[in-house]
Amino acid sequence: QVPLVESGGGLVQAGDSLRLSCVVSGRTISSYTMAWFRQAPGKEREFVATIGQGGVYTDYASSVKGRFAISRDTAKNSVYLQMSSLKFEDTAVYYCAASTRYPGTRSEGYSYWGQGTQVTVSS
Numbered sequence: 598q599v600p601l602v603e604s605g606g607g608l609v610q611a612g613d614s615l616r617l618s619c620v621v622s623g624r625t626i627s628s629y630t631m632a633w634f635r636q637a638p639g640k641e642r643e644f645v646a647t648i649g650q651g652g653v654y655t656d657y658a659s660s661v662k663g664r665f666a667i668s669r670d671t672a673k674n675s676v677y678l679q680m681s682s683l684k685f686e687d688t689a690v691y692y693c694a695a696s697t698r699y700p701g702t703r704s705e706g707y708s709y710w711g712q713g714t715q716v717t718v719s720s
Contacts, residue, residue, distance in 0.1 A: 599623050599709040601693045606714030609683055613718075617678040619693030619711055626669055627652070630696045631676040633667060634704055635689035635716075644702040645691070646678060656701065661687075685720040 600622040609615055621629065632647040646657045646667040655667055666679040676693065693711040700706020 599629075599695055601695060601709055601711035603691065603693045603711040603714040606691060606716045608717045608719065611683060611685055611718055611720050613683050614679070614681045615683060615716060616680070617691055617693075617714060617716070619676045619678075621674045621676070621695060626671055626674045626676065628697060629709075630699055630707075631667075631669060632694045632696075632700075632702075632707060633676075633678045634692045634694055634707075635687075636692070636713075637686075637689040640689075642692070642704055644704065647701060648676065649699070658702075680716070683716075683718045685718050688716060688718045690715050 605617040633645040636642040669676040690713040694707035695709040696707045
């Protein structure tokens with residue numbers, strides 16, 4: 598098991614910014630491809646962003662590209678999701694995920710998951 602603990606969610610207004618954090622316990626974060634997924638009520642879990650093991654490669658869902666930024670801090674063994682210009686449709690539970698492989702946008706490729714943090718955007 599690889600404990601992942603998310604934090605930073607909350608209730609914000611449309612247009613606001615929010616930063617989510619995910620602390621990884623155990624092995625160094627450089628051992629993992631990290632990603633953020635989200636799940637809105639009544640919808641399937643969807644990919645949001647990913648960062649490669651080298652910390653250079655990133656990829657984003659088209660719905661968040663230009664508004665969200667994924668980053669990591671190896672000293673803190675943490676990955677972050679900076680969310681800007683939030684929209685009502687960004688409301689969801691956000692999950693941090695880790696994999697020792699390269700699953701990209703596929704949730705089934707990630708072996709380790711956090712418990713999720715709720716982000717609610719009021720319109």
